[in-house]
Amino acid sequence: MTRWKESIMTFKGHRCIGSCNEEIVEVTTIGAETLWSDPKSWPSGKVPVAGEDVEIESGWNMTMDVADTPVFRLVSVNGLLNFKRGMNISFKAEHIFIRAGELHVGSKENPFTDNCIITLYGDKSSQAIVMDNAVEAGNKIIANLNVLSLYGKARNQTMTRLLLPAKKGDTSFFVEKDLELYPGDNLALLATSYD
Amino acid sequence: MASDNVIVKSYDAATGEVKLDAKHTLNFYHWGAQKSSGDKYSGVDMRGEVIFLTRNIKIVGEDVDSWGGHIVTADTAEINGDGSIKERIGHTYMQWVEMHNLSQIDSDHAALRFENAAMGNSAVVNCSIHNGYGWGVYIKNSNNVLLKDSRIYNFRPIGVVISDVKNVTVDGNVIAHIALRTTLENDKADPDEECGLCTCTYTNTASEKCEDTMVTNNIVAGAHWVGMTLQGFKCDKPELSSHFGNVVHSVA
Numbered sequence: 001m002t003r004w005k006e007s008i009m010t011f012k013g014h015r016c017i018g019s020c021n022e023e024i025v026e027v028t029t030i031g032a033e034t035l036w037s038d039p040k041s042w043p044s045g046k047v048p049v050a051g052e053d054v055e056i057e058s059g060w061n062m063t064m065d066v067a068d069t070p071v072f073r074l075v076s077v078n079g080l081l082n083f084k085r086g087m088n089i090s091f092k093a094e095h096i097f098i099r100a101g102e103l104h105v106g107s108k109e110n111p112f113t114d115n116c117i118i119t120l121y122g123d124k125s126s127q128a129i130v131m132d133n134a135v136e137a138g139n140k141i142i143a144n145l146n147v148l149s150l151y152g153k154a155r156n157q158t159m160t161r162l163l164l165p166a167k168k169g170d171t172s173f174f175v176e177k178d179l180e181l182y183p184g185d186n187l188a189l190l191a192t193s194y195d
Numbered sequence: 196m197a198s199d200n201v202i203v204k205s206y207d208a209a210t211g212e213v214k215l216d217a218k219h220t221l222n223f224y225h226w227g228a229q230k231s232s233g234d235k236y237s238g239v240d241m242r243g244e245v246i247f248l249t250r251n252i253k254i255v256g257e258d259v260d261s262w263g264g265h266i267v268t269a270d271t272a273e274i275n276g277d278g279s280i281k282e283r284i285g286h287t288y289m290q291w292v293e294m295h296n297l298s299q300i301d302s303d304h305a306a307l308r309f310e311n312a313a314m315g316n317s318a319v320v321n322c323s324i325h326n327g328y329g330w331g332v333y334i335k336n337s338n339n340v341l342l343k344d345s346r347i348y349n350f351r352p353i354g355v356v357i358s359d360v361k362n363v364t365v366d367g368n369v370i371a372h373i374a375l376r377t378t379l380e381n382d383k384a385d386p387d388e389e390c391g392l393c394t395c396t397y398t399n400t401a402s403e404k405c406e407d408t409m410v411t412n413n414i415v416a417g418a419h420w421v422g423m424t425l426q427g428f429k430c431d432k433p434e435l436s437s438h439f440g441n442v443v444h445s446v447a
Contacts, residue, residue, distance in 0.1 A: 020273075021273065023273070023275045023276055099283065100283070105252055106252070108288070108290070111290070111291065112251070112252055113251065114251070115251050115252075115253075116251065116252045116253070117253045117254075117255060118252075118253070118254045118255070119254075119255045119256075119257060120254070120255070120256050120257065120264030120297075121257045122257065122259070122262070122264075123259040123260050123262050124260060124262045124299075131267070131269065131271065132269060132271040132311075134269075134271070134311050135267065135269045135271070135310045135311055136304075137267060138265065138299065138302075138304050140256060140257075140262065140263070140264040140265065140299070141264060141265055141266070141267060142254065142264070142265075142266040142267070143267050143269070144266070144267065144268045144269070144285045144286075144287055145269060145270070145271055145283040145284075145285050146283060146284070146285065146286070147286050147287075147288075148266075148268070148285075148286070148287045148288070148289075149286075149287075149288045149289075150252050150254075150288070150289045150290070150292045151252075151288070151289075151290045151291065152250050152251045152252035152290065152291030152292050152293075153250075153251045153291060154290075154291055154321070155247065155250075155291070157247065158246065158247045158321060158323070158344065158346055159244055159245065159246050159247065159346070159369060160244075160245045160247075161227065161231075161240065161242040161243065161244060161245065162225055162226070162227025162228075162242050162243040162245060163211060163227055163228065163229050163242075164227045164228070164229075165224065165225065165226050165227050165228075166221055166224070166225045166227060166243070167221065167224050168220075168221055168222060168223055168224055169220050169221065170220060170221045171214065171215045171216070171217055171219075171220050171221075172212055172213060172214045172215060173212075173213055173221070173225075173227070173245075174210070174211045174212055174213070174227070175211050175213060175245055176211055177208055177209060177210065177211040178208050179206065179208065179211075181203055181206035181208075181213065181247075182203065182206070182249075183203055183204060183205055183206075184202060184203065184249070185202070185203040185206075185247065185248075185249045186200070186201075186202055186203075186247075186248040186249045186325075187200070187201050187202075187203060187213070187245055187246065187247060187248065188198055188199065188200045188201075188245070188246050188248060188325070188346075188348050188349075188371065188372070189198060189199040189201065189221065189223075189225045189243055189244075189245050190198050190225070190243055190244040190245070190246065190369070190371045190372070190416040190417060190445070191196060191197040191198045191223070191225075191243075191371070191372070191416055191417035191444075191445035192197070192224070192225050192226040192241070192242075192243045192444075192445060193197055193224070193226075193445060194196075194197065194417070194445050194446065194447040
C-alpha cells in the first residue's frame with residue numbers, strides 16, 4: 001500500500017514598484033556630535049528601547065555610547081554613526097541597514113582598541129528586510145549600501161605552525177615563541193591529514 | 196575533517212607552549228616539526244597551521260537553529276518620487292574584525308557577501324570569519340574587492356566563491372575546515388557543489404567571467420572533493436588573470 005505524505009511548501013518573494021524604500025531627504029552632516037544615550041538626541045525625547053525601529057537620520061552625527069544596548073529591531077543608518085572610543089560596547093539589533101549613512105568603529109589611522117560586539121538577532125522565520133529588487137537581503141543582516149568601516153586592534157600574528165606533533169588527547173602543544181597569545185583566545189589547529 | 200578548534204588557557208612566550216583546559220583535549224593528530232619542510236617539498240611547509248580567530252571587534256549572529264547572521268554589500272539605484280534616480284554604492288572596509296556564527300544554512304547567504312557591488316571598492320584584511328553553517332564569503336557580480344590575510348574557518352560546503360567579478364584580489368588567506376552539507380539530501384544526478392576556494396567556476400558556464408582577478412598565496416587546509424578551482428586564461432592573455440603561490444592540502 002502506498003502511503004502519501006502531504007507537504008506544503010511556501011515561496012515568498014518581493015518585487016518593488018519603483019524604489020523598495022521611502023525616499024530620504026538627504027542633508028549634509030553638520031558636525032555637531034550627539035550621543036545615543038542622551039534623550040535630547042532623539043526626536044521622541046526618549047532613548048530607543050528594545051524592539052524599536054531606530055533611524056540615524058541624514059545629517060546626524062551620532063555617537064554610540066551605550067555599553068550594552070537592548071535588542072533593537074531595525075537600525076537604519078542614514079547619517080553618521082560612530083562608536084565611542086574608551087569603552088567596551090555591545091550593540092544588538094535584528095537588522096542594521098546602512099543606506100544613506102555611514103557606520104564607523106575605529107578608523108584606519110586610529111583603530112578601535114576596546115572590545116566591540118555587534119550581535120545580530122533572529123531566526124530563519126524572522127521578517128526579511130527589503131533592500132533592492134536585484135539583491136535578496138534576507139534577515140538577521142547588516143545590509144550596506146554606503147559605508148561600513150570597522151578597524152580593530154592589530155595583533156603581531158594571525159598564523160603560526162606546530163613545532164612538535166600534537167596528538168589526539170593532548171592538552172597542550174608547541175608553537176613559535178613570543179607570540180601575542182592570551183588566555184581565552186580562539187585558535188584552530190588545521191588538518192594535516194584527511195579523516 | 197581533522198581540525199581542532201580550541202580556547203587557550205595559557206601561553207608561555209619563552210617556550211611556545213600553549214595549554215588548554217583539561218576538558219578541551221585535541222580530537223585529532225596534527226603534524227609539526229621545528230623546521231619547515233619547504234626544502235623537501237618545493238617550498239611547501241607541511242607543518243600544521245595554527246590560525247588565530249580572536250579579534251577585538253566582533254560581528255556575531257545569535258546562535259539559533261543553525262541560522263546565522265550575514266553581511267551584504269551592494270549597489271542600488273533608488274527612484275525618487277520626482278523620477279530622479281539616486282545611486283547608492285556600497286563600500287565595506289574591515290581590518291582586524293572577527294565574524295562568528297554568520298552565514299545562513301542551505302542558502303547563498305554567505306557570512307560576508309558582495310553582490311552587485313560593482314561601483315565602489317571594499318577591503319577585508321586580517322579578519323577572521325569562522326564557524327557558520329553556510330558559505331564563508333561570496334563575491335558575486337562585484338568589482339574592486341580585496342580579501343587579504345584573513346582566516347576563514349569551518350563553513351559548509353563552500354569556503355569562498357568568486358563569480359562574475361572584475362579587479363578582485365584574494366591574497367594570503369587561509370581557508371580551512373570546509374565541511375560537507377549535512378542537511379539537504381544530495382541527489383546523485385545533481386551533486387552538491389563543494390569547494391574551499393572556488394574562483395569563477397561555481398556555475399561552470401562560459402558566461403562566468405572574471406577579469407583582473409588575482410588569487411595568490413592562499414592556503415586551503417581541509418575540504419571535501421575540491422580544495423581550489425581557478426579559471427584558466429588564454430595563453431596569449433595571462434595579464435587578465437593571475438594565480439600563483441597557493442597551497443591546498445588535506446582534501447578528499
